[in-house]
Amino acid sequence: MEENRKIKIAIIDDAKLTLMGWIEYFKENPEIEIVGTALNKEAFLKLCTEKQDLLDVLILDKNIDGKTQFDDFSFIEEIRTRFPKQKIIVYTWDYHASHITFLKEKKIDGYLPGNSDPKIMYAAIKSVVIDKPYFLNNIKTKNADKSTYDSGYEFDTGFIKHVSNLTPAENKVATLLAHDMQTRQIANKLEMSVKSIEKHISSIYIHLNISAKQVHARSEFNRYYGSYFREKYSALL
Numbered sequence: 001m002e003e004n005r006k007i008k009i010a011i012i013d014d015a016k017l018t019l020m021g022w023i024e025y026f027k028e029n030p031e032i033e034i035v036g037t038a039l040n041k042e043a044f045l046k047l048c049t050e051k052q053d054l055l056d057v058l059i060l061d062k063n064i065d066g067k068t069q070f071d072d073f074s075f076i077e078e079i080r081t082r083f084p085k086q087k088i089i090v091y092t093w094d095y096h097a098s099h100i101t102f103l104k105e106k107k108i109d110g111y112l113p114g115n116s117d118p119k120i121m122y123a124a125i126k127s128v129v130i131d132k133p134y135f136l137n138n139i140k141t142k143n144a145d146k147s148t149y150d151s152g153y154e155f156d157t158g159f160i161k162h163v164s165n166l167t168p169a170e171n172k173v174a175t176l177l178a179h180d181m182q183t184r185q186i187a188n189k190l191e192m193s194v195k196s197i198e199k200h201i202s203s204i205y206i207h208l209n210i211s212a213k214q215v216h217a218r219s220e221f222n223r224y225y226g227s228y229f230r231e232k233y234s235a236l237l
Contacts, residue, residue, distance in 0.1 A: 006030075006031060006032060006033040007031055007032050007033070007056050007057060007125055007126075007129055008033050008035045008051075008054050008055050008056050008057070009026075009032060009033070009034055009035065009055070009056065009057045009058070009059055009125065010034070010035050010036050010037065010038070010044070010047055010048055010051065010055055010057075010058050010059070011034065011037045011038075011059040011060075012037070012038045012039075012040075012041070012043075012044040012058075012059070012060050012061060012064060013037075013039070013061040013064075014039050014040060014061065014063075014064050014065060015061070016039060018061070019037045019039065021118075022034070022037070022059075022118070022121075023037065025118045026122075029122065031126075032122070032125065035047075035051050035054055035055055036051060040064065040065060041064055041065060041075055044060075044079075045078075045079075045082070048079070048082070048083055048086075049082075052083060052085075052086075055083075055086050056086065056087060056129055057086065057087045057088070057089060057125055057128060057129065058079060058083060058086050058087070058088050058089070059088075059089045059090075059091070059121070059125075060075075060076060060079065060088065060089070060090050060091070061090075061091060061092065061114070062076065062090050062091070062092035062099075063092060063093065073102065076088070076090060076103070076106070076108065077106055080106055080107060080108065087109040087110070087128040087129060088108050088109050088110070088128075089108075089109060089110035089111070089112065089121070089124050089125065089128060089134070090103060090108055090110070090111050090112070091111070091112040091113070091114050091116065091121070092111075092112075092113070092114050093113070093114035093115070099111065100135050103135075104133070104135070109128040109133055109134065110124040110127065110128050110133060110134035110135065111134075111135050111136070112124055112134075112136055113136065116136070120136070162207055162208045162209065163207075163208070163225070163228065165207040166204060166207055167203075169200060170200050170203055170204050170207070171229070172190060173186055173190070173197060173200040173201060173204060174204050174221075174225070174229045175229045175230070176189060176190075177201065177204070177218065177221060177222075177226075177229070178221075178222060178225070178226040178227075178228075178229035178230045179230065180222075183197050183198060183201070204221075205217060205221070208221065208224075208225060
């Protein structure tokens with residue numbers, strides 16, 4: 001980045017007061033310029049698309065629109081894919097070590113607890129624009145590699161990796177499996193052959209590290225993944 005040029009940022013947070021706080025803090029900073037802010041994902045995508053050539057850093061609140069953990073990370077991945085040249089900093093109130101690992105793998109540049117002092121955000125911005133990742137890893141994260149959320153499934157980086165490998169068709173089949181539908185019922189529902197469904201189920205088990213040969217394969221699937229698919233893809237039914 002050119003010396004003496006202001007660092008241009010965009011921020012998304014669905015809490016209006018938080019956005020106003022960022023604006024108030026950075027308006028006095030001669031090194032930072034807020035190009036725009038957004039309260040929802042659609043507005044943020046529009047903002048970043050229109051101002052893409054101007055923006056240096058995109059700052060995201062991880063929890064937007066009250067969706068699930070997986071929706072949060074899907075949106076972050078979408079931003080990373082659509083805006084590969086911009087630096088990305090994520091902040092969140094449910095700060096976990098497992099999130100850090102996953103976001104690093106996705107080439108996110110910085111990650112902060114939501115209650116960080118604004119000076120920490122400024123330090124993170126200054127760091128990432130010179131290609132130096134900024135990830136706080138304090139005492140809160142040391143024992144947080146796995147956490148159980150309200151949906152009943154365990155969230156960790158391994159889980160994320162496994163489910164993200166499924167194709168859209170496999171997600172549909174997995175959702176119907178999670179609702180205890182039998183192979184022929186799934187085939188009828190999706191208007192596919194039984195053989196095709198069996199191939200999808202086999203592929204699903206491989207991606208999720210479940211041995212299809214074991215007697216209780218479906219029980220294992222439902223134990224570890226059933227609640228996730230029932231929650232995330234219920235609209236498919």
